[in-house]
Amino acid sequence: MRLYKLSVLLLVLSLSVGCRSTKTLTSGAEIDKSMTAKQIIRENSKQxxxxxxxxxxxxxxxxxxxxxxxxxxxxxxxxDKVIWMSAPLGLARLMITQDSVRFYEKLNNQYFDGDFSLLTKILGTDINFEKIQNILLAEPIFNLKDDTYVMVPNEESYVLQPKDQRALFELFFLINPGFFKLDSQQLFQPSEKRMLQIDYKKYQEVSKQIFPENIRIIALEKNNEIIIDLDFKAITLNGEVRFPFSIPSGYKEIELE
Incomplete structure (x- = not known):
């Protein structure tokens, strides 16, 4: 699998009226060693x-x-329906729905119009709309209530891993002891020498809810590394939105297979 395929798809990943009240959150909370994995998962789901x-x-x-x-x-x-990104002057645009990933960019007059199958193949696990949305919202890519998790000793975050790690990959979820959002979620494929790590460096409060302010995505395939930093500003909720998207005629399809 060429790294180019992975880089393009990770770039796809990283791409008003309503209440707006924003402030950066800090947490000086310490680990409570008496908390169980079930209690931590319950507190995380409340957020x-x-x-x-x-x-x-x-x-x-x-x-x-x-x-x-x-x-x-x-x-x-x-x-749960649409994720849409647009670069300045409409030079590039991305739209993800429950069953499709569509993207075009004007610099090279090219586009991609497909589904999640290649992402699933590359990462070795089922990737879908919900998982991409969860990455952007700092929520676990796997439902923590669907498995049995155990605590791993750590001084700064609650670290959870499945009691029985999967055969194809290993999972770790690091949860903040102050407000119980993710500090990091990590997926390792030792046999393929691949790693996907999503770190949530800062959080902000918007309308009494906690949203990421800075996300760092690190993808490692053998000795090749890709880093994507996302900094979120001016978040507004529950306004009216539009999702204009139309692939211009004459563009060349990006072939990833």
């Missing part, structure tokens, strides 16, 4: 965000080897 629509400005910085670039994009989400 799931609830909204109909979301709009934000997101600074995206993408680094692969010695190459890096960045831009500020508009992000719009209709929860």
């Amino acid at each position: 799931d965000v609830r909204f109909k629509t979301l709009q934000a400005k997101v600074r995206v910085d993408y680094t692969e080897g010695n190459s890096s670039n960045g831009a500020t994009v508009n992000l719009r989400i209709e929860k």
Whole structure:
């Protein structure tokens, strides 16, 4: 599997009216060693965000080897239905729905129009709309209530791992002891020498709910590393949103197979 395929798909991942009340959150809480994995999972699930629509400005910085670039994009989400991103002047646009991933960019006059099957193949686990949405909202990519988890000793975060790790990959979830959102979620494929790590560096409070302010995605395949930083600004909730998307005629399809 060429790293180019992984980099393109990870870049896809990283791409108003309503209440707005934002402040950066800090946590100086210490680990409570008496808490059980079930209690931590219950507290984490209480922090799931609830909204109909979301709009934000997101600074995206993408680094692969010695190459890096960045831009500020508009992000719009209709929860559980659509994730939409647009670069300045409409130079690139992405739309993800429950059954499709569509993307085009004007610099090279090319587009991608497909589903989640290649992401599933690359990462070795089922990737779908819900998992992508969860990454952006700092929620676990796997439902923690669907498995039995155990605590791993750690001084800064509650670390949970499945009691029986999966055969194809290993999972770890690091949960903040102060407000019980994720500090990190990590997926390892030792046999393939692959790693996907999603770190939540900062959080912010918006309308009395906790949203990520900074996300760092690190993808490692053998000796090749990709880093994507996402900085969320000006989040507003429950306003009216539109999702304009139309692949321009004459564009060349991006072949990832």
